[in-house]
Every structure is written in C-alpha cells, then in structure tokens.
Amino acid sequence: MTVEKVEVEPIELLGAETARDTARRWLSNSGIVIGGGLFFLVVLSALIGPYLLPHNAFDQSLIARLRPPMWSGGTAEYPLGTDHLGRDYLARLLWGGRLSLMIGFLTILLAGTIGTTLGVVAGFYGGRIDFVVRFLIMVRLALPAVLIALAIAFLAGPSLKLLVLMLGLLLWDRFAVVSRAMTLQLRNREFVTAARAVGCSDFTMIRRDILPNILNYLIIIATVEMANAVLIASALSFLGLGVQPPLPDWGLMIAEGKEYILFSPYLITLPGLAMMVLVLSVNLLGDGIRDVTDPEAKGR
Amino acid sequence: MNQSANILSVRDLDVSLPHRSGRVHAVRKISFDVRRGETVCIVGESGCGKSMSAMAILNLLPRGAERKAETLSLLGEDLRNASESRLRRIRGNKIGMIFQEPLTALNPSLTVGEQLMEVYRRHRPQEKANARARAIEMLGQVGIPDPAERISQYPHQLSGGLRQRVVIAMAMMCEPELIIADEPTTALDVTVQAQILRLLIDLKQRFGLALLLITHDLAIASRVADHIVVMYGGQVVEQAPTSEFFRRPLHPYSKGLLGCLPTSQPGRHGQPLQVIPGTVPSLIGDMTGCTFMSRCKEAQPACAANIELQRSGDHWVRCDRATLPEAL
Amino acid sequence: MIAVSIVGFILLRASGDLALRIAGAESLTEDVERIRLAYGLDRPIVIQYLDWAWKALHGDFGRSLFFPEDVSTLIAQRLPVTLWLGALGLGASIIIGLPLGTLAALKPNGILDRVLLGTVVLGQAMPSFWLGLLLIIFFGLTLGILPVSGSETWRHFILPTAVLAIATLPTILRLTRSGMIDALRADYIRTARAKGLSPASVIIKHALRNALIPVVAIAAVQLGALIGGSVVLETVFGIQGLGYLAWESINRADYPVVQANVLVLGAIYCLLTFVSDVLHALLDPRLRDQ
Numbered sequence: 001m002t003v004e005k006v007e008v009e010p011i012e013l014l015g016a017e018t019a020r021d022t023a024r025r026w027l028s029n030s031g032i033v034i035g036g037g038l039f040f041l042v043v044l045s046a047l048i049g050p051y052l053l054p055h056n057a058f059d060q061s062l063i064a065r066l067r068p069p070m071w072s073g074g075t076a077e078y079p080l081g082t083d084h085l086g087r088d089y090l091a092r093l094l095w096g097g098r099l100s101l102m103i104g105f106l107t108i109l110l111a112g113t114i115g116t117t118l119g120v121v122a123g124f125y126g127g128r129i130d131f132v133v134r135f136l137i138m139v140r141l142a143l144p145a146v147l148i149a150l151a152i153a154f155l156a157g158p159s160l161k162l163l164v165l166m167l168g169l170l171l172w173d174r175f176a177v178v179s180r181a182m183t184l185q186l187r188n189r190e191f192v193t194a195a196r197a198v199g200c201s202d203f204t205m206i207r208r209d210i211l212p213n214i215l216n217y218l219i220i221i222a223t224v225e226m227a228n229a230v231l232i233a234s235a236l237s238f239l240g241l242g243v244q245p246p247l248p249d250w251g252l253m254i255a256e257g258k259e260y261i262l263f264s265p266y267l268i269t270l271p272g273l274a275m276m277v278l279v280l281s282v283n284l285l286g287d288g289i290r291d292v293t294d295p296e297a298k299g300r
Numbered sequence: 301m302n303q304s305a306n307i308l309s310v311r312d313l314d315v316s317l318p319h320r321s322g323r324v325h326a327v328r329k330i331s332f333d334v335r336r337g338e339t340v341c342i343v344g345e346s347g348c349g350k351s352m353s354a355m356a357i358l359n360l361l362p363r364g365a366e367r368k369a370e371t372l373s374l375l376g377e378d379l380r381n382a383s384e385s386r387l388r389r390i391r392g393n394k395i396g397m398i399f400q401e402p403l404t405a406l407n408p409s410l411t412v413g414e415q416l417m418e419v420y421r422r423h424r425p426q427e428k429a430n431a432r433a434r435a436i437e438m439l440g441q442v443g444i445p446d447p448a449e450r451i452s453q454y455p456h457q458l459s460g461g462l463r464q465r466v467v468i469a470m471a472m473m474c475e476p477e478l479i480i481a482d483e484p485t486t487a488l489d490v491t492v493q494a495q496i497l498r499l500l501i502d503l504k505q506r507f508g509l510a511l512l513l514i515t516h517d518l519a520i521a522s523r524v525a526d527h528i529v530v531m532y533g534g535q536v537v538e539q540a541p542t543s544e545f546f547r548r549p550l551h552p553y554s555k556g557l558l559g560c561l562p563t564s565q566p567g568r569h570g571q572p573l574q575v576i577p578g579t580v581p582s583l584i585g586d587m588t589g590c591t592f593m594s595r596c597k598e599a600q601p602a603c604a605a606n607i608e609l610q611r612s613g614d615h616w617v618r619c620d621r622a623t624l625p626e627a628l
Numbered sequence: 629m630i631a632v633s634i635v636g637f638i639l640l641r642a643s644g645d646l647a648l649r650i651a652g653a654e655s656l657t658e659d660v661e662r663i664r665l666a667y668g669l670d671r672p673i674v675i676q677y678l679d680w681a682w683k684a685l686h687g688d689f690g691r692s693l694f695f696p697e698d699v700s701t702l703i704a705q706r707l708p709v710t711l712w713l714g715a716l717g718l719g720a721s722i723i724i725g726l727p728l729g730t731l732a733a734l735k736p737n738g739i740l741d742r743v744l745l746g747t748v749v750l751g752q753a754m755p756s757f758w759l760g761l762l763l764i765i766f767f768g769l770t771l772g773i774l775p776v777s778g779s780e781t782w783r784h785f786i787l788p789t790a791v792l793a794i795a796t797l798p799t800i801l802r803l804t805r806s807g808m809i810d811a812l813r814a815d816y817i818r819t820a821r822a823k824g825l826s827p828a829s830v831i832i833k834h835a836l837r838n839a840l841i842p843v844v845a846i847a848a849v850q851l852g853a854l855i856g857g858s859v860v861l862e863t864v865f866g867i868q869g870l871g872y873l874a875w876e877s878i879n880r881a882d883y884p885v886v887q888a889n890v891l892v893l894g895a896i897y898c899l900l901t902f903v904s905d906v907l908h909a910l911l912d913p914r915l916r917d918q
Binding site: 138141142143144145146147148150151154227231234235238239251254258261265268269271275276277280283284287 | 886
C-alpha cells in the first residue's frame with residue numbers, strides 16, 4: 001500500500017523562544033531580580049567597600065570605643081558605630097561580607113565537587129558503587145555535623161582554613177542525593193542509550209549528556225548550600241570555634257557584642273541583619289533560577 | 301422536538317480558557333440533546349473540545365475558564381446559573397461521570413469501598429447504613445468477582461479493566477439518569493475495551509440510563525451510539541442518528557473521517573489510505589467561519605463567514621457545501 | 629550505625645592529640661605522657677575503639693573526665709530535655725505550618741500565598757542563634773516576662789521552642805503547600821468533585837491525605853536534624869540538654885562524653901529515619917505490599 005503524497009500546510013509554531021524572550025523571562029522573575037540584585041550589591045560592597053572607607057576593619061582605638069551608629073547619635077565618621085575595641089563597624093561588616101562570601105563559595109566548590117562526583121558515579125554505574133555511596137550518604141546524614149565540626153575545631157585548633165575544609169567535607173550530601181537522583185533518571189533516557197550505541201566512552205557520556213542537564217539543579221542546590229554554609233560557619237564562629245578574632249566574621253561579631261547588648265544593641269542586630277540579607281538574596285536567587293528553569297516545579 | 305423527553309439539552313454552549321496570548325475558545329456554540337435512554341456519542345479528534353464540552357455541563361472546568369450558553373438544562377432544570385452547592389448535589393447523583401484513566405481517577409490512599417460509599421453517603425444521608433451493601437451490589441453489577449472482598453482493596457491492587465469497572469460502579473451508585481463517559485476505554489487494552497463497552501451497553505439497557513459517550517474512535521461510536529455528534533475545532537460540524545450518519549455523511553470532515561477508516565471491504569484493497577491533509581488550527585482568539593476550512597477539499601471563500609447549522613429532520617450539518625436530503 | 633561510631637571515633641582521635649588537650653596546652657611533656665598512659669591513649673586506635681565499643685554495647689560509656697558521674701548517667705539525664713525541645717519545636721511548626729500550607733495551596737500566588745511565602749523566606753534567612761538572642765533581649769530583658777536562661781520550668785521552653793519552630797516552619801509550610809498543589813491537580817480530585825463531594829471533604833479527605841505522605845516522612849527526619857543541631861540553641865538559652873553537654877565536654881576535651889554523645893545522636897537519627905520509613909509505609913497503601 002502506498003501512501004499518497006500529501007500536501008502539508010506549514011504548522012503554526014506556538015512560539016519557539018528567541019534569546020530575547022529568554023532574557024525577558026528570566027528578568028521578569030521576581031526571585032531573580034530581587035535576589036540577584038541584592039546579591040550583586042552584597043558582592044560589590046564586600047569587594048569594593050573596604051577600600052572606600054576611611055577606617056579599616058582592624059584598627060583599634062581606645063578613645064572611639066562603643067560609639068553608637070548614626071541614627072542614635074553617632075557621627076558620620078563611624079556611620080555604623082564602633083565595637084568594644086573601637087573598630088569601625090561598617091568596615092567590619094563589609095569585611096565580614098567578604099569572609100562569608102569566600103567561605104560560601106569555597107565550601108560549595110568543595111562540597112559540590114565531592115557530592116556531584118559521588119552522586120553521578122553512583123547513579124550512572126549503579127550496583128555496588130551505588131550501594132557504597134548511599135551508605136556513605138546515610139552515615140554522613142546520621143552524624144551530627146555541627147557537633148563533629150565543633151569537636152574537630154577544638155582539638156585541631158580553630159582557623160578559617162579548617163572551617164572551610166570541614167564545611168566542604170560535611171555539606172556534600174544534598175549535592176550527592178540530587179545528582180544521583182537526576183543521573184538515575186537521565187541514564188534511562190533515549191539520548192544516553194543512543195550515545196552508548198554510538199560507542200561513546202562512559203566519561204564522555206557523563207560529560208556531555210548528563211552533566212549539562214543536571215547543571216540547573218546543581219546551581220540551585222549550590223545556592224541553598226551556600227546559604228547553609230554561611231549560617232553554620234557563623235554559628236561556629238559565634239561559639240568561638242570558627243573564624244578567629246581579629247577577623248570580623250558576623251557570627252563572631254555577634255558573640256563579641258553579646259555582652260554589651262543592653263546599651264549597644266546594634267552590635268548584634270547589625271551583623272544579624274547583614275547575614276539575613278546575604279542568605280535571603282542567595283535563597284531568592286536560587287528560587288528564582290528554579291522557577292525559571294523548571295516550570296513544572298512552579299508553585300513550590 | 302419534545303423537550304421533556306430530553307434528559308440533557310444544550311444550545312450554543314461556549315467555553316473559553318485563559319492562555320498566554322489571549323483566550324482559547326475551546327468550545328464554540330455547540331448544541332445537542334440527549335434523550336431518555338439514548339446513547340449519544342460525541343466524536344472528534346484530540347483537541348476538538350469534546351471533553352471540555354462534557355466538563356462544562358457540570359461546570360467542572362479549570363480555573364479561569366468561562367462558560368456561556370443559550371440553554372443548558374438537565375431534566376428541565378436550568379443549570380446555567382446554578383449555584384455551586386446545587387451543582388454539587390447534582391454531581392454524582394443525577395449525573396455520573398466516568399473518566400479516561402482509571403488508575404489516576406481513583407484516590408490511591410483510599411479503599412475502593414470507601415470511594416464508592418462516600419458518594420452514596422453524600423447524596424443519600426438518610427440511608428447511610430446501606431452504603432456498604434449498595435457498594436457490594438454495584439460491584440457485582442459491573443461484573444467484579446468477589447465484591448465483598450474487593451471492597452476493602454486499594455486501587456493499585458486491581459487490574460486496569462477492574463479499575464474502570466469500579467469507576468463505572470462509582471458513577472452508578474446513586475442511580476443517575478445520565479452517565480457521561482469521557483473516553484472510557486482509550487486507556488485500556490483492546491480486549492478489555494470490548495468488555496467495558498459491552499458492560500456499558502448492558503448497564504444502559506438494564507437501568508434505562510442515558511449515556512453521553514465521548515470518544516475519538518468512530519468504530520466505538522458505530523457500535524454503541526444511537527446518535528452521533530461530530531466535533532471539530534470546537535464546533536459541532538454534523539449530528540445525525542447513527543445509521544443515517546454512516547449511510548450518508550454530509551460534512552466534508554465526516555466524510556474524511558469515514559474515509560480514513562482502514563477497511564477490509566473488497567474493492568478497496570490496494571487503495572492508498574486516505575488522509576485529511578493539514579493539522580488542527582489554533583483555537584486562540586475569535587474565529588469566524590468554519591474551523592475546518594483550511595483542510596477542506598470543498599472550501600470556498602464564503603466559508604470564512606459564519607456558517608449556520610442546517611437541519612433536515614434529525615440530521616444537522618454546519619456546512620454550506622453539503623447537500624441535504626429533502627426534509628423528511 | 630556502626631559506621632557512625634567508627635567515624636566519630638576516628639575523627640576525634642585523629643584531629644589532635646587528645647592527651648595534650650586534656651592536660652592543657654602548657655603542661656610539661658611528662659605530664660602529658662602520664663595522662664596518655666593513664667587513659668590508654670597510647671594504644672593503637674583499633675584496640676582503643678574495640679575496647680570502647682565493647683563496653684558501649686554493655687551500656688558502659690565510661691566515666692566522664694570532668695563530672696563525677698558515668699557518661700551514661702549524664703546522657704540519660706540530659707537526653708529527655710533535648711528530645712522534648714525538639715518535639716515541641718517540630719510540633720509547633722507542624723500545627724502552624726500544615727493548615728497555613730494547605731490554605732496557601734488553595735489559591736497559589738494569591739495574597740495569602742505570597743504573604744506566607746515572603747514571611748517564610750525571611751524566616752529561613754535568619755540565623756537561629758541571632759534570633760534567639762534577639763528574643764531574649766526583647767522578651768527577657770526589656771519586657772521581662774520570660775526567663776532568660778536555664779531549663780527548670782516550662783516557661784524556659786517557650787523561647788527556644790519558638791526559635792526552633794520558626795526554623796522548621798519554612799520547610800513544613802513549603803512541603804505542605806507543594807504537596808497540596810500537586811495533589812489538587814490530580815485526576816482523583818476531579819473525580820471527587822464530579823461525585824459532588826463537599827469542598828472540605830475533597831481537600832481534607834482526598835488531597836491532604838495524599839499530600840501529607842512526604843511531609844510526614846520528612847518531618848521525622850527534620851526532627852533528627854533539629855536534635856543533632858541543638859548545640860547552638862541550647863548554648864544560647866542555657867538549656868541543660870544533650871547539645872549543651874556536648875558543648876561543655878568539647879571545650880574540656882572530655883572525650884568519652886563527646887563520643888557517647890555522637891553515638892547517641894547518630895542512633896537517634898537512624899531511629900527517626902526508620903520511623904519515617906514506617907510512617908511512609910503506613911500512610912501510603914501502595915508501599916504496604918512491599
């Protein structure tokens with residue numbers, strides 16, 4: 001039986017996206033705009049701010065101790081006041097921003113690498129490797145991370161380097177879980193089978209078929225874990241076993257300011273607010289990215 | 301036509317849905333009747349608006365949808381402005397609905413029995429105690445073996461065919477006058493399809509139900525329907541009693557549909573399969589004229605203007621190119 | 629479980645010279661050596677571990693280096709406090725989060741939804757110890773209506789519970805909300821409406837029942853995380869729970885306590901994961917046949 005030659009009319013496409021459409025869609029998402037904007041501001045101020053200020057974050061000054069910020073009677077010389085050692089609070093806050101950002105980035109770099117590698121390998125190869133990885137994840141989750149971090153920090157001597165190392169080695173679990181789940185899904189899709197049929201090596205398949213497709217989710221996880229890292233790091237510093245003085249980590253600043261809260265509450269409210277802004281911006285950014293790249297997850 | 305013999309009367313029903321770039325007019329001024337004890341089949345391809353029409357009757361439309369009708373009456377009651385609570389009393393009670401995919405149509409966390417009984421308890425509160433007995437009885441009626449055991453099973457424990465029987469039983473729990481079935485056999489195996497169809501016909505005869513069956517499969521319609529309504533692009537393009545329809549289809553689309561059916565009739569062997577060229581047009585925005593125009597072999601410029609329904613007895617057609625038989 | 633204890637053990641030993649820490653940084657070398665011998669810290673790690681594990685299986689976690697009591701006694705004393713705190717915090721967040729999440733899901737992107745999501749997003753960004761401090765300042769010092777430190781009376785639990793609840797609320801709310809949004813889109817909801825059931829019945833009996841399944845499972849695990857992370861809050865509020873004990877012990881290199889602490893916390897987590905799986909199976913009939 002032959003099929004008649006049929007004249008098909010051009011199909012009206014319901015809008016394949018142009019680059020401009022994509023840009024517009026991304027920019028219309030409130031999470032991305034607000035979160036991204038805030039984040040950008042934070043990064044900018046952290047990087048450049050300290051160079052613009054008259055006082056730096058470390059100079060102590062006995063005469064200038066505990067000056068209040070501008071809105072409760074201070075001067076423009078110390079816009080956000082000074083701490084108990086006479087150091088300019090604004091400068092310290094901005095410096096603290098640098099620290100937090102650095103901690104955040106390095107942590108997700110380390111944790112992301114570890115977690116993604118584990119997860120992808122487990123999802124791709126399955127079987128015993130998967131079993132081992134899942135076991136590792138379980139163990140990691142069962143460990144009270146904060147406690148362990150504290151203990152190690154105490155025994156080995158706390159420092160910034162140690163902090164980043166520990167966080168990187170402790171926060172990889174969500175990367176692993178998500179990348180494993182995604183890899184499992186993708187592994188069974190046709191384009192992977194097609195690649196294998198053509199004779200691609202495993203490594204190539206992972207690199208070109210799987211990784212690009214999970215990148216979205218990884219970025220989203222990265223934002224969440226970055227915020228997490230900053231929060232945990234500040235908690236550790238608050239307890240004294242994270243960043244060490246005289247470095248101005250926000251958690252540490254809160255701990256230092258604890259004793260003066262009655263008369264100088266700004267000493268703890270400001271760093272906390274700063275942390276909120278950073279975490280908020282990162283979270284919003286992550287939410288926004290998720291909304292835009294995974295429409296089915298809308299409404300979450 | 302004697303209106304009081306009509307279970308369901310629909311005239312000029314419109315349904316539109318929100319869309320990114322305007323409104324989609326999924327259903328455009330359709331009209332049909334379902335009489336007592338009759339089976340009416342709405343036939344059409346995917347996207348022609350047949351499911352929407354069915355949902356519109358009971359106002360089970362998605363958020364943002366708008367519905368308008370000249371007439372929409374059930375057993376003489378005007379449903380156009382009926383309150384939500386009034387509609388709730390009708391749903392499941394006077395009208396039973398059967399959907400396409402039996403696994404997802406049933407709640408996976410509740411037992412089959414519970415889902416059957418809750419309809420009964422809702423609409424017959426004074427007979428709550430009989431709910432269980434009635435459920436077992438209905439399961440038996442739809443041909444499920446061991447109904448007393450099945451009643452405490454969960455949907456995932458039943459096969460596809462059994463599940464659909466449960467859905468049918470659920471629709472019949474409160475002795476409705478009309479059953480609306482939206483592609484009830486499409487998701488089932490071919491062998492099971494035949495069984496379910498037979499069951500529907502059987503139930504219809506036993507209980508004197510009216511049946512509004514929605515399907516894309518003309519073969520099913522030919523076996524079950526008393527009356528066929530053909531839809532395309534949101535419009536009713538032809539309506540006729542079944543035998544009349546198959547004997548003398550009038551609308552170019554209907555003719556095309558029948559021509560597409562592979563047939564083993566002698567004389568047509570070796571002939572190429574006929575195909576209706578083109579694809580379904582977008583239904584966004586207002587459209588005047590015939591929606592089939594872009595694919596119609598007999599289209600003329602005049603088809604772009606609003607085409608009125610022409611009638612000859614029970615045979616209606618929305619096409620100026622069609623030649624109606626003399627009025628009967 | 630075993631792995632947890634091994635990892636904990638190794639980490640503690642490996643990350644620094646324990647004997648040195650116990651003795652204090654400025655002690656003489658011979659003192660350090662004496663301590664090392666006395667506590668058996670000079671034996672190979674494997675032997676130390678096996679020795680400890682064996683005793684632990686019999687419920688003997690050794691003596692604390694600081695307190696006069698057994699480690700087991702110490703832990704038994706403090707554990708209930710931490711458990712209570714965790715349960716209260718989780719309970720509060722569920723009581724508030726479930727209904728709000730459901731309401732939000734009914735009109736996605738409506739006013740209530742946006743307000744709730746906005747609030748929740750703020751809550752997630754707050755460092756818990758900071759919030760704790762602020763609440764202490766406000767309620768404890770300025771208004772003076774709630775006690776600031778310690779864990780004697782029930783009043784002492786109000787603030788920490790509030791902080792915990794605020795910390796967990798975002799997760800619960802979002803989970804409920806997304807679960808409900810999904811459930812409400814399902815076919816069986818359409819069927820339920822087509823049966824003429826009342827909206828309350830549709831929402832609660834049909835949708836919520838299915839939406840809750842993942843929420844409950846995750847809530848159990850969240851409890852585990854809460855308990856594991858209790859160190860910070862207990863320190864801020866002076867609650868005499870497991871976390872605070874751990875904190876004190878870490879600072880004093882009271883390693884038997886810390887080890888036991890890690891083990892117990894790990895055990896609690898494993899238990900809760902198990903409970904979560906059980907609950908999951910109980911609630912989802914599809915899983916029961918496995």
